Amino acid sequence: MEDRYIKGLKNLEKIHPEASKRLMNNLKDIAPDLGRFVIEFPYGEVYERPGLDLKSREIATIAALTALGDTKPELKDHINGALNVGCERQEIIEIIIQMAVYAGFPRAINGINTAKEVFEELDEKAGN
Amino acid sequence: MEDRYIKGLKNLEKIHPEASKRLMNNLKDIAPDLGRFVIEFPYGEVYERPGLDLKSREIATIAALTALGDTKPELKDHINGALNVGCERQEIIEIIIQMAVYAGFPRAINGINTAKEVFEELDEKAGN
């Protein structure tokens, strides 16, 4: 097993362990190599790089996904990921609100609704 | 003069004083109110909010502008702004490289070329 694959798995385990298992499972019959690429390139290479801490990386990712639109499942995963690497809920809300400035209010409102969904799922899991 | 206008000017002065003067000057004959909105809403409201530090806000903005494409003048301003609020050059490079994952390699390569331009302009000004 390649070095970057092992590093990628370790980063995924730290950032969003459940989401990554779900993704790999989902891809395994139809495009297992896309799953491998996700592990090796974003997580085994990019997130592994020094020069930017993981929390800042998740801030960048949440901003980009909110601005691009049509990435709800990935945004949900990265909101969870951001919380796992030290972001506060309020920080995530702030990033998404800020996107109203750069990508318009509809993207920001949709992003906030996605954050709301994630927070409610976490509260349910924690309190029930 | 309204409170948020004054706060906005102060934030602009801190983040990118030259760019904002250029922008206001550019808008003053054709759409001065758009200039006022830029001061009052993004800088007088959003960047003013507690809950996310200015450096993290600039990380989010650089990520979004790189991912969206066709925002070169604004990306240049915010790369300068990020440096002014404490980002290292290498951190900016990392954010832009990371966008290859979320918005594709062409957006990341274009973003890096824009960063290169900004860094070269700064080096020239510094007399190197």
Add this chain to the structure above:
Amino acid sequence: MEDRYIKGLKNLEKIHPEASKRLMNNLKDIAPDLGRFVIEFPYGEVYERPGLDLKSREIATIAALTALGDTKPELKDHINGALNVGCERQEIIEIIIQMAVYAGFPRAINGINTAKEVFEELDEKAGN
């Protein structure tokens, strides 16, 4: 309460009273300030400006939302809003069809499906 907030509420009441209540309600626990920004900036400033009538403003908004994609809830609200400020159903259909030219057929077809949903909801409410 600020002037622009009051003006914004008045414009929202005129354009889409139900949608705005739903939105504010939705945002009130997670990002109430985003709700306030929606009232103050788009509706308290932009839609308040002379120089373009409300009907033309809604035409512009429907065109933009159709072209951008991934804005279905907002497009639904603004189709209702356009009807409330004097657009005919056929005019809305024409704007959306025209977007096939500028943003491609998939965006136009998705937009028409959204308009269909709105019109059917209105017909049901009207008891037809």
Add this chain to the structure above:
Amino acid sequence: MEDRYIKGLKNLEKIHPEASKRLMNNLKDIAPDLGRFVIEFPYGEVYERPGLDLKSREIATIAALTALGDTKPELKDHINGALNVGCERQEIIEIIIQMAVYAGFPRAINGINTAKEVFEELDEKAGN
């Protein structure tokens, strides 16, 4: 009936007969001319042109729809269409994976999930 309309129907019949009937049916009450435009312009003109074979045209379309995002119903139709004009399932998977490079991983992962849905529907219909 115009020449390009007849040619368009013939091309639609060859590429995705069921999808086109569904689309026309969907548009017939609200925007029948948009349905006619779909037949006459994309299928009666563009897909009719010599200089690029139908299989290559479907490769181009799947790439573009995956990259643009928010076009799931159209992407489903064109995955079926690509299979009908001679693409292999694996070829379709490859096109979509490749979009990770040009439009980012989220678009590619969403595209693969759409392909998975289409393939499962086909397998069900085939009685597997």
Add this chain to the structure above:
Amino acid sequence: MEDRYIKGLKNLEKIHPEASKRLMNNLKDIAPDLGRFVIEFPYGEVYERPGLDLKSREIATIAALTALGDTKPELKDHINGALNVGCERQEIIEIIIQMAVYAGFPRAINGINTAKEVFEELDEKAGN
């Protein structure tokens, strides 16, 4: 010569005669049929339809082009076109400012800069 081609030419002559000549000239060696499609479909069909007046159509187009980004030459043509069918300069400015709400400030600022260029070219031609 087909009916829709003749109607398209007439509409182009009314909306932006110079731009269309430039476009056709530009396309004539490499893709003359794309030039013909522009005449026949957008101008010979869509802009020809009753149900929405030409001024409203240009408002929709300027909104969409500003929101989409990376369409500067087309936006310039349609700002000229809007003026030719009865839009005031201030109305065009208002549409573009409004796009800050739906597509973010960078798109609006870029759009205003494009409008400024068009207005200056017109003033120069008018001998001011």
Add this chain to the structure above:
Amino acid sequence: MEDRYIKGLKNLEKIHPEASKRLMNNLKDIAPDLGRFVIEFPYGEVYERPGLDLKSREIATIAALTALGDTKPELKDHINGALNVGCERQEIIEIIIQMAVYAGFPRAINGINTAKEVFEELDEKAGN
């Protein structure tokens, strides 16, 4: 040197040798690892995969870049690349025209202008 790096260089050499040298040279001082990623991931992994021939891969890439917009340097490189792996000029023109259907006429017209630039540069180099 890693296997995928060597394969990537070989693919780049086949597809667009000059463009890749220019890119690597451009990135070498500011973000050399982004250059390495381009070699290793798109060219060392994706373009290396069986299941889709190189010509079809370039068709997909040209379609996506035209549809996304704001990728002119990359589109120029891939038009050259497509010619190098067996596409005819007319095939490239057809792919770009087809994008009018999926991403609107402005993107298609801009794409054709880019193709024109590439073809003229090639003709000049060939001594015409």
